[in-house]
Amino acid sequence: MNGYKINSNLSWWIIGILSFSIILFRILFFSRESYLFFIINDLIVIPLIVITILVIIRKIKRSEAHPTALVLNSGIIVAFAFLVLLFSEPILSSFSINTAVLKLNPGLFQNIILSLYSLMFIAITSFWFATIKELYFYKRYRSNHIYFQLMIIFIVLTSVTSFALKGGQYNYINDTFKIITSILIVFNSLKISWIAFVSKKEKISLLLQSIIIAILFSLNLANINSSSFGGKILADFSPSFYSFYSLILLYGVIYFSVLFFTTLFHIPTAEAYDRKAKEVSSLQYFSKLINQVLDFDDLADTITDLVTKVSGADSAWMIIENNNEPKTIANKNIAYIDADLINNYLLENGLCGKISETKICSLTKFTDRTKLSEKFSSVAITPLKGIDNQKRYLIAARKNDLLFFEEDKTAINTFADYASVAIENSLLLEQSIEKQRLEKELDVARDIQKKILPEKNPEVNNLSISSFFIPAFEVGGDYYDFFEISKNKLGFIIADVSGKGISAAFIMAEVKGIFNSLSRMIETPKQILEKANEILLQRLNKRSFVSALYGIIDSEKEELTFARAGHCPALLVRENKIQSFKPFGIGLGLANNSDFNNHLEEIKINLMDKDTLIFYTDGITEAKNEKLEDFGEERFSDILVENSDKNVNEIADEVIKEVSLFSSSHHQYDDITLIILKWNKKNNSNGV
Amino acid sequence: MADFNTSIKEQGDVSIINLKGYLDAHTAPMLENNFVNLISKNKFKIVVDFKELAYISSAGLGVFMAYVEEIRQNKGDIKLSGMSEKVYNIFDLLGFPLLYEIFNSEEEAIKKFSEK
Numbered sequence: 001m002n003g004y005k006i007n008s009n010l011s012w013w014i015i016g017i018l019s020f021s022i023i024l025f026r027i028l029f030f031s032r033e034s035y036l037f038f039i040i041n042d043l044i045v046i047p048l049i050v051i052t053i054l055v056i057i058r059k060i061k062r063s064e065a066h067p068t069a070l071v072l073n074s075g076i077i078v079a080f081a082f083l084v085l086l087f088s089e090p091i092l093s094s095f096s097i098n099t100a101v102l103k104l105n106p107g108l109f110q111n112i113i114l115s116l117y118s119l120m121f122i123a124i125t126s127f128w129f130a131t132i133k134e135l136y137f138y139k140r141y142r143s144n145h146i147y148f149q150l151m152i153i154f155i156v157l158t159s160v161t162s163f164a165l166k167g168g169q170y171n172y173i174n175d176t177f178k179i180i181t182s183i184l185i186v187f188n189s190l191k192i193s194w195i196a197f198v199s200k201k202e203k204i205s206l207l208l209q210s211i212i213i214a215i216l217f218s219l220n221l222a223n224i225n226s227s228s229f230g231g232k233i234l235a236d237f238s239p240s241f242y243s244f245y246s247l248i249l250l251y252g253v254i255y256f257s258v259l260f261f262t263t264l265f266h267i268p269t270a271e272a273y274d275r276k277a278k279e280v281s282s283l284q285y286f287s288k289l290i291n292q293v294l295d296f297d298d299l300a301d302t303i304t305d306l307v308t309k310v311s312g313a314d315s316a317w318m319i320i321e322n323n324n325e326p327k328t329i330a331n332k333n334i335a336y337i338d339a340d341l342i343n344n345y346l347l348e349n350g351l352c353g354k355i356s357e358t359k360i361c362s363l364t365k366f367t368d369r370t371k372l373s374e375k376f377s378s379v380a381i382t383p384l385k386g387i388d389n390q391k392r393y394l395i396a397a398r399k400n401d402l403l404f405f406e407e408d409k410t411a412i413n414t415f416a417d418y419a420s421v422a423i424e425n426s427l428l429l430e431q432s433i434e435k436q437r438l439e440k441e442l443d444v445a446r447d448i449q450k451k452i453l454p455e456k457n458p459e460v461n462n463l464s465i466s467s468f469f470i471p472a473f474e475v476g477g478d479y480y481d482f483f484e485i486s487k488n489k490l491g492f493i494i495a496d497v498s499g500k501g502i503s504a505a506f507i508m509a510e511v512k513g514i515f516n517s518l519s520r521m522i523e524t525p526k527q528i529l530e531k532a533n534e535i536l537l538q539r540l541n542k543r544s545f546v547s548a549l550y551g552i553i554d555s556e557k558e559e560l561t562f563a564r565a566g567h568c569p570a571l572l573v574r575e576n577k578i579q580s581f582k583p584f585g586i587g588l589g590l591a592n593n594s595d596f597n598n599h600l601e602e603i604k605i606n607l608m609d610k611d612t613l614i615f616y617t618d619g620i621t622e623a624k625n626e627k628l629e630d631f632g633e634e635r636f637s638d639i640l641v642e643n644s645d646k647n648v649n650e651i652a653d654e655v656i657k658e659v660s661l662f663s664s665s666h667h668q669y670d671d672i673t674l675i676i677l678k679w680n681k682k683n684n685s686n687g688v
Numbered sequence: 689m690a691d692f693n694t695s696i697k698e699q700g701d702v703s704i705i706n707l708k709g710y711l712d713a714h715t716a717p718m719l720e721n722n723f724v725n726l727i728s729k730n731k732f733k734i735v736v737d738f739k740e741l742a743y744i745s746s747a748g749l750g751v752f753m754a755y756v757e758e759i760r761q762n763k764g765d766i767k768l769s770g771m772s773e774k775v776y777n778i779f780d781l782l783g784f785p786l787l788y789e790i791f792n793s794e795e796e797a798i799k800k801f802s803e804k
Contacts, residue, residue: 474713477746496746497746498746498747498749498750499713499746499747499750500713500747501713541754542750542753542754542757543747543750543751543753543754544750545746545749545750545753545782547746547781547782565783566781566782566783567781568781582781584783585783586782586783586786586787587782587783590753590782590783590784590787591783591786591787595786595787599783599786618778618781628742630774670745
């Protein structure tokens with residue numbers, strides 16, 4: 001930065017020194033006939049022009065001026081130059097400067113005035129040249145600038161030769177250079193690449209500016225011929241500069257004329273460019289959406305905010321339609337009351353027709369429009385797709401008689417597509433979180449169930465016991481347990497709690513507690529179930545109940561006593577024949593005590609050698625195959641009879657195998673519990 | 689999940705809920721809504737028709753238990769009709785026939801209301 005400052009200061013010093021030298025030189029020497037005078041004169045002027053141009057270019061580059069600003073600045077300066085040229089004769093004549101003076105040796109004062117006048121034009125010309133050069137290079141991607149460099153060379157050649165070959169027989173050389181320069185100027189003016197990057201609004205003002213500037217340049221060019229006063233002063237000051245000045249004026253005329261036409265031809269496509277630019281910027285908005293999917297409400301806010309930017313709308317809101325009732329879930333720049341009024345107009349009255357894609361609806365026929373706190377005039381409504389079946393819409397609105405056009409649809413449509421994806425992701429995420437939560441809950445339920453069920457079967461004389469339990473994915477609420485009441489008495493329960501999942505698991509835990517204590521206190525199955533019903537009626541909510549079968553095996557008396565409260569029947573296989581025992585009994589928690597007690601029957605079975613007793617839950621009989629047929633009691637009975645000679649574990653294995661085969665193509669919907677007891681007559685065991 | 693739906697029709701002061709498909713823990717809330725609606729309209733004479741019901745789980749049974757008390761307190765009743773053998777067996781096993789009146793057809797159930 002420091003180095004640059006010195007450099008910059010140095011340039012100013014050089015400019016100052018050169019300007020001072022030229023004035024001093026012109027005051028000291030006056031011999032317009034001598035070549036030497038003009039050579040020395042131009043040897044000072046040319047570096048002055050070059051360094052001035054360089055300084056100005058550097059200034060323009062540092063300010064990073066937009067081309068439209070550069071055009072405007074040249075316009076102001078060309079207008080100024082025009083006025084100066086127009087009024088230079090009357091003003092300068094007040095300093096007694098006229099064309100006659102130029103021929104003679106002007107006085108000190110006049111000399112200074114004339115020099116300053118010319119220096120001012122040097123500054124102006126330098127600025128134009130610098131501007132044109134910057135405009136030429138702005139947004140030009142091609143690195144080959146050969147024609148521009150060539151043009152500069154020919155400008156210099158034309159300028160220099162204009163003096164050196166003046167009036168002589170070699171004048172045609174200067175004319176040739178002039179023609180080549182002019183061609184190159186035209187050529188270099190043709191490609192104005194920066195115009196495409198200007199917005200439509202700017203293009204329109206540019207159109208006006210360029211035509212005015214082109215006209216002013218033409219007028220200046222016309223005013224500067226060698227017979228005009230201004231032209232004479234400049235030609236006298238330096239023939240090279242005068243020539244350079246004319247060429248730059250020519251360049252100005254051509255460049256700004258071309259600019260005018262280029263702009264004119266670009267105007268029809270200006271909107272397309274504007275929209276493209278907007279689309280590009282909305283890409284950035286879309287990426288914002290991606291980060292918002294974690295929270296649906298935030299996402300809805302962002303979408304509504306962005307749609308106003310994307311579509312250039314004044315307001316926007318998002319609605320969700322539940323049972324044909326639209327509800328605003330996010331809003332931007334609009335009151336809820338206004339949004340609700342418009343929602344009703346659009347959706348409930350169906351005046352916007354069926355909305356399956358982006359639609360533009362005018363509000364001019366909206367009767368309640370006067371009720372709106374702001375004058376909304378046109379809305380664009382677009383449906384948002386989601387994974388759930390909820391209908392969501394995004395609405396953008398414009399105020400004060402501004403309307404939406406078909407072109408706006410594209411922008412809104414594209415945005416709606418992205419927004420839909422974001423919404424879908426957000427909902428999917430929410431669902432998967434919910435699913436994880438449910439799975440966790442089921443894990444807990446299964447864990448509870450596992451802890452509630454007995455770890456191992458009790459050991460009882462003369463009785464072989466097999467118990468089998470397969471949990472369903474959604475914990476079905478099966479429960480079984482054994483209670484060693486006394487040396488000779490084994491109590492057992494098999495139960496099925498209504499409902500599934502964690503709530504079933506909790507009831508199961510409660511049931512375990514109840515039977516655990518009741519089995520110690522009460523002697524008979526009927527009484528135990530009656531008491532359990534009494535407790536569960538109070539404890540359970542109305543819709544929950546428990547089916548249960550409670551039995552006691554008395555190994556001393558060789559008998560089974562049991563009662564059934566709404567549970568699956570007890571089965572007995574004796575001598576290859578199966579019997580089903582289904583004593584009366586209502587499920588626990590369904591009926592009041594008197595109804596329950598009156599309808600509860602207790603059964604006693606005297607056990608014989610090789611009697612096989614089977615207790616189960618409906619998970620077995622209701623196991624389903626692919627045709628949704630039940631496994632059924634018949635199939636179950638057949639297997640039990642067929643395998644009754646085997647030991648309890650083998651029988652259980654057979655049942656489970658068959659059930660699994662049967663329902664292999666259908667998921668296990670309910671828990672499966674199977675308890676098989678086999679009585680081996682006392683004498684036999686004693687004998688072993 | 690298996691399909692389930694309900695439809696309600698009125699015959700005199702009796703409301704008939706027709707069940708169709710699979711009634712389990714997942715679909716039970718739909719039937720609950722029907723009961724809640726009828727009760728809110730003070731319609732306590734209800735026949736539930738099972739003709740088109742394929743399956744009922746324990747959670748489905750629980751729905752009847754949840755509302756029957758309130759309905760009976762209001763001098764109404766829930767009567768059941770048109771059960772297939774399979775569905776009836778499920779009700780029977782739990783002792784529901786002792787708690788609810790079960791009829792072969794919807795008409796018989798409606799008639800029973802008018803007799804009272």
